[in-house]
Amino acid sequence: MSHGVEWALHCCLDLVWLAHEERPVPAVRLAALHDLPPAYLNKHLQALTRAGVVASTPGKNGGFRLAYPPERVSLMDIIAAVEGQEPAFRCTEIRLRGLAAEAAPRGDCVISQAMRRAELAWRSAMAAVTLADIAAEVEQKSPGTPARIRQLANA
Amino acid sequence: MSHGVEWALHCCLDLVWLAHEERPVPAVRLAALHDLPPAYLNKHLQALTRAGVVASTPGKNGGFRLAYPPERVSLMDIIAAVEGQEPAFRCTEIRLRGLAAEAAPRGDCVISQAMRRAELAWRSAMAAVTLADIAAEVEQKSPGTPARIRQLANA
């Protein structure tokens, strides 16, 4: 899994706390928060924009903000936006090629079924966690974090 | 996830049915079963050998066979052998770098925890399925498959 996923997750979490600001947050500001290459982070934020997870406003005082309230944005949404929606395991039906094709049973590939089940378990676990859950847990462990982030982002 | 995983899974399943043979199965025979590039399949079989999933015997009439009975080989073992044991999501602790480092809460990264939980769900689902389960399901759906594979592999 690419590093852009980690960046996108943390930046979206920051956007939760910065949503109370009037103005959207530019990519440069988000990059400075975590010492990331600004232009490359911008690329991933574009992917989030295309997927509809965040909304971008161009021009001066532009930037990014969450397109939905944090309760409605799951970690799966962010991952799918950055990594794409294709499944990690792609069955190419090799059982239907070569000599073994004659012995291939009818119906779906059993191996592919098992892989799909496992991947579905992963996707469900990711979809069950929302940005609001993450934010709430962080605020519980260290209540000062959101205000600190807002302060540092506007410096 | 690389294609080698799919190859390894299907070949290990074939090895379950070919385990009743006296002689190990060479990579060329396995490749012919599914019309795969023999040398490249051999490379993945080497990875399975290094991981101890299959055992290789060199020389004439050599080849590969399962190192354990199929009940003790899970799909996770095969995937880990080919893809490596490192987790798909690697937390690089970007919350501790940049301006936000001052606002970083103590304890583990909450996002990383959620990712680990999801990945653990995936690994558990994979580890819960053994080659014996897959083989039994295939044999139930089409009982002639194992004998057909044995016949085609020795042709």
Added chain:
DNA sequence: GCAGAGGTACTCGGATACGCGCTGTCCGAGTAAATTGGG
């Protein structure tokens, strides 16, 4: 003082190089079987 036109600074968006890992191939080391020669 005020309105409007122009300039300016800032931001997103996509187009452009670079590097690493998966993909694919080849040849050598090693082993077991087959062969051959001698007893």
Added chain:
DNA sequence: CCCAATTTACTCGGACAGCGCGTATCCGAGTACCTCTGC
């Protein structure tokens, strides 16, 4: 006929190119703000 040394054929194992995708960067299109001028 039996045995052993040699040859042979076959297999795994690792070393060697090719390519696609993620990584990283830069510059242009577009927008909002600021400034300046005229009334």
